[in-house]
Amino acid sequence: MHLSPDAIVYWQFGLLKLNATIVFTWAIMLVLVVGSRWVTRKLSMGLERARWQNLLEIVVIGMTRQIADIGLQQARTYLPFLGTLFLFLAAASLATIIPGFEPPTGSLSTTVALALCVFAAIPIFGISKQGLAGYLKSYVEPTVVMLPFNIISEASRTLALAVRLFGNMMSGTMIIAILLTITPFLFPVVMTVLGLLTGMVQAYIFSILAAVYIAAATHSSKSKTAATASGSA
Amino acid sequence: MLIDWFTVVAQALNFLILLWLMKRFLYAPILRAVDAREQRIAAELKDAEAKQSEANKEREDFERKNEVFDQQRADLLRKATDEVESQRKAMLDQARTTADNWIAKRQQALRTEADGLSRTIEDSARSEVLAITRKALQDLATTDLESSMAEILMRRLRALDGQSKADLVAALGPASTAPIVSSAFVLPPQKRAAIQQLLLQLFGSNAPLRFEIRPELVCGIELSVNGQIVAWNVDGYLQSLRKEIERIASERTSSATAAVVAADGQGGLPGKDARPPDTEVAEDPSTAAAAPVQVSAA
Known part of the structure; x- marks a missing residue:
């Protein structure tokens, strides 16, 4: 029994190796990209549209609104990053229903990689939005004393992001695997359904947290200015 | 060790590739289609509004014309009635005169x-x-x-x-x-x-x-x-x-x-x-x- 799909290695050449995490990630990527391409190859601009196009529109518009609800203006700027994050995690969680499928999110390597992407994206979006000085200034808010705490917070929340997702996904598959040996038949099915729910919730939480962090990085000084203005008024 | 750094790098790359592909094949076309539809709906609404106002204008025009037409018809009817009345009176007078003449001749x-x-x-x-x-x-x-x-x-x-x-x-x-x-x-x-x-x-x-x-x-x-x-x-x-x-x-x-x-x-x-x-x-x-x-x- 493997704790992580990283342990399943299909092919290795020196440092290069092809483990289950990468293979199943490619599989999810293939499904997502090919499905998107297939649906969007003949998009209708009119009022009549295909049901798959309708589904994708609902998903895309829903994600855009969710991003906007969090407080990110120009939600479409962040849609590719946050949307892809959510879709990948959701697809990985949903795919657990397929027998023999090892979710790549059950690997700490994958969650760390995604958390690092978020960790990198936060300053990129923050700097592009407020400039380097504006972004760096957010680390000394409200006082310079908070600088180390801010840095620790930045690092720890990235770690928490990675570990939370990994723990949930790994525990889900582990619980099912353990239950299969103890109480076969009905109970693992219930747990699989529960795993689907928790997987979706975790995908949502991961994406929302990423959005919140980005929003904090892009909005900090602006929201503070607005708060000061309203306070003085 | 649970973290395989090669896999981490590979997954990060995979994610970036997926991000680029999804942006290209999903978000951009879908948002384009949605925008086009919204524009079209907005244009159609505007067009409908314009047509509505035009229809209102035409209806008012029509109603005014109808009113004028009714007025004219009433005038014509009244005129025709008057003419018929006067003609009837003239014809009656003529008939009476003729009858009187005939009676006089007869007498x-x-x-x-x-x-x-x-x-x-x-x-x-x-x-x-x-x-x-x-x-x-x-x-x-x-x-x-x-x-x-x-x-x-x-x-x-x-x-x-x-x-x-x-x-x-x-x-x-x-x-x-x-x-x-x-x-x-x-x-x-x-x-x-x-x-x-x-x-x-x-x-x-x-x-x-x-x-x-x-x-x-x-x-x-x-x-x-x-x-x-x-x-x-x-x-x-x-x-x-x-x-x-x-x-x-x-x-x-x-x-x-x-x-x-x-x-x-x-x-x-x-x-x-x-x-x-x-x-x-x-x-x-x-x-x-x-x-x-x-x-x-x-």
Whole structure:
């Protein structure tokens, strides 16, 4: 029994190796990209549209609104990053229903990689939005004393992001695997359904947290200015 | 160790590739389609709004035109009604006038017919009266009556004066034809001699008289020479009587016509001056009655 799909290695050449995490990630990527391409190859601009196009529109518009609800203006700027994050995690969680499928999110390597992407994206979006000085200034808010705490917070929340997702996904598959040996038949099915729910919730939480962090990085000084203005008024 | 750093790097790369692919194949086309649809819907809404306003405008225009049309129709209807009413009135007036004229003509015709009938009756009555009188006088005519008539003739001759006498004298001149004394019956010889004697005495003429019998004189006597006639007969009285009857009839016709004219209250009927051509104007009855003796050129 493997704790992580990283342990399943299909092919290795020196440092290069092809483990289950990468293979199943490619599989999810293939499904997502090919499905998107297939649906969007003949998009209708009119009022009549295909049901798959309708589904994708609902998903895309829903994600855009969710991003906007969090407080990110120009939600479409962040849609590719946050949307892809959510879709990948959701697809990985949903795919657990397929027998023999090892979710790549059950690997700490994958969650760390995604958390690092978020960790990198936060300053990129923050700097592009407020400039380097504006972004760096957010680390000394409200006082310079908070600088180390801010840095620790930045690092720890990235770690928490990675570990939370990994723990949930790994525990889900582990619980099912353990239950299969103890109480076969009905109970693992219930747990699989529960795993689907928790997987979706975790995908949502991961994406929302990423959005919140980005929003904090892009909005900090602006929201503070607005708060000061309203306070003085 | 749970973290395989090669896998971490690979997964990060995978994620970035997926991000790029999804951006290219999912988000961009879907958002483009949504935007296009929204624009199209907005355009259609705007178009619909424009059409709505246009339709409102056209409806108002139509309603205004409809109102104007209704007004015009009402005007035309009223005008047509007025025209029909006036025409009806004119036609009724014309029909009434025609009927009145026709009634007047009918009355005139009836009146004319009645007049003609009464005139016919009067004529025949007059003729009958004259015939009866003539018959009675013929029955009464005897030699004594002839003697009396000769006496009357002689009295007339004696009463002649002025122009009449001169004319008669001229007619009894030396170159004259024999004077003719006409009567209905044979005159007694002594009366013939008396007349001859009187002519000699009054006019100096001893031209021999010729005596003729003319029954149509009825009750009368006549002396004629060279176109000059001195006569006395009952026919003169009868003529006077006829004229008197005609005068009375004419007066009655005139008064009836005047009454009709007054009743009609309008012209078109013959007035008092337009009598029928056969109606003679009666002369003064005294003048007419006093002219039984005629001296005239034949």
